[in-house]
Amino acid sequence: MKVRHAATWLLLLSLTIPLAAGCAQQKTVAPVVEDPVPTDPLQEEAEVEEELIAPYTYPLTGVPTEELVTERPIVVMVENSPAARPQTGLHEADLVYEVLAEGDITRFIAVYHSVKSEEIGPVRSIRPYFVQLGWALDGILVHAGWSQEAMNLMAKHKLNHLDQVYGDHDYYWRDKSRKAPHNLYTSTELVRKGAEARKFRDEWEKQPILTFAGADAGEPAGDPAPSVTIPYIGGYTVGYTYDEAAKTYLRSMKGEPHNDKKTGERLTATNVMIVEAKHRIVDSVGRREVDVFGPGKGFLLQGGKKRDIVWELKNGVIRAYEKEGALTDIPLLPGKTWIQIVPDAGRVTFGEDA
Numbered sequence: 001m002k003v004r005h006a007a008t009w010l011l012l013l014s015l016t017i018p019l020a021a022g023c024a025q026q027k028t029v030a031p032v033v034e035d036p037v038p039t040d041p042l043q044e045e046a047e048v049e050e051e052l053i054a055p056y057t058y059p060l061t062g063v064p065t066e067e068l069v070t071e072r073p074i075v076v077m078v079e080n081s082p083a084a085r086p087q088t089g090l091h092e093a094d095l096v097y098e099v100l101a102e103g104d105i106t107r108f109i110a111v112y113h114s115v116k117s118e119e120i121g122p123v124r125s126i127r128p129y130f131v132q133l134g135w136a137l138d139g140i141l142v143h144a145g146w147s148q149e150a151m152n153l154m155a156k157h158k159l160n161h162l163d164q165v166y167g168d169h170d171y172y173w174r175d176k177s178r179k180a181p182h183n184l185y186t187s188t189e190l191v192r193k194g195a196e197a198r199k200f201r202d203e204w205e206k207q208p209i210l211t212f213a214g215a216d217a218g219e220p221a222g223d224p225a226p227s228v229t230i231p232y233i234g235g236y237t238v239g240y241t242y243d244e245a246a247k248t249y250l251r252s253m254k255g256e257p258h259n260d261k262k263t264g265e266r267l268t269a270t271n272v273m274i275v276e277a278k279h280r281i282v283d284s285v286g287r288r289e290v291d292v293f294g295p296g297k298g299f300l301l302q303g304g305k306k307r308d309i310v311w312e313l314k315n316g317v318i319r320a321y322e323k324e325g326a327l328t329d330i331p332l333l334p335g336k337t338w339i340q341i342v343p344d345a346g347r348v349t350f351g352e353d354a
Helices: 002-025 041-052 128-136 148-156 188-197
Strands: 074-079 095-100 106-112 140-143 161-163 227-231 237-243 248-253 271-276 279-281 288-290 296-302 305-314 317-321 337-342
Touching: 074 128, 074 188, 095 128, 095 288, 106 128, 128 140, 128 148, 128 288, 128 305, 140 188, 161 188, 227 271, 271 305, 271 317
Parallel strands: 074 140, 095 337, 140 161, 271 337
Antiparallel strands: 074 106, 095 106, 227 237, 237 248, 271 296, 279 288, 296 305, 305 317
């Protein structure tokens, strides 16, 4: 009996060992998880910024854009007599020149390219030096009437222009809330339609190459200039006060904020250029001849600072240089630019209030 029990025990043992081994082979082995590779948050941020960089910039503002805009700029003559204030659409212009017309009244030469403006005006007549500024830009000139010298210049050089007084009234309208002639308006859409109907060239062939400061350029050079007062004549003054939060200059006229009529928005400029130009009265009406070619002296205001400059109309626009004969212009900050053309820059004052 002992022999039988021993044999039985050995038989059971021989069956149990393989079963145990098989169970051991079927045990699940936990996978090895490697520690994640640490990432550099600065590198990730840089990659995101790189993805967001727009491929183009608007030529007159230096502001990035996703689209390549090849249309010619629109150059509108905007009135600034007391009956025309406040104006509409000046806040949407990329570039604005302000210069004396007759008497003590200034006029705006407003240049539209990056923004489609639904209402611009009041539109008034054109002068020879207005023609010269718009022609330099290869722009479509928009006006209502002209002086004979201005028309002679446009006719001689076959410049593209839309004149509401002589045949192009379909591309303007009158605002009944104001009295004529201070109530004439247009829009960039109407101007484009007029240009197409008149078969004007659409592509901007003489596009100026402006210099704009990069994001890593640092603060502009110059002396602190939180405000400036620019006297013209007859008690008419223009002022700019720097808004540190918005990094722009807030515009005033005769000590009052200069706001858009339609939106109530305050007119602002990232760059303000004050240029002294030769002025000469040429007739009994008080019309002027103004040298918009230069060179001349002036000031450039950017980022709350001002610096003395030499200016010159070159390659489409009035540019600021550190000195006469300099090969490169002073970079503008991306944004809107206002250029104040004055007969005497020596009367310009800088202070705390404008």
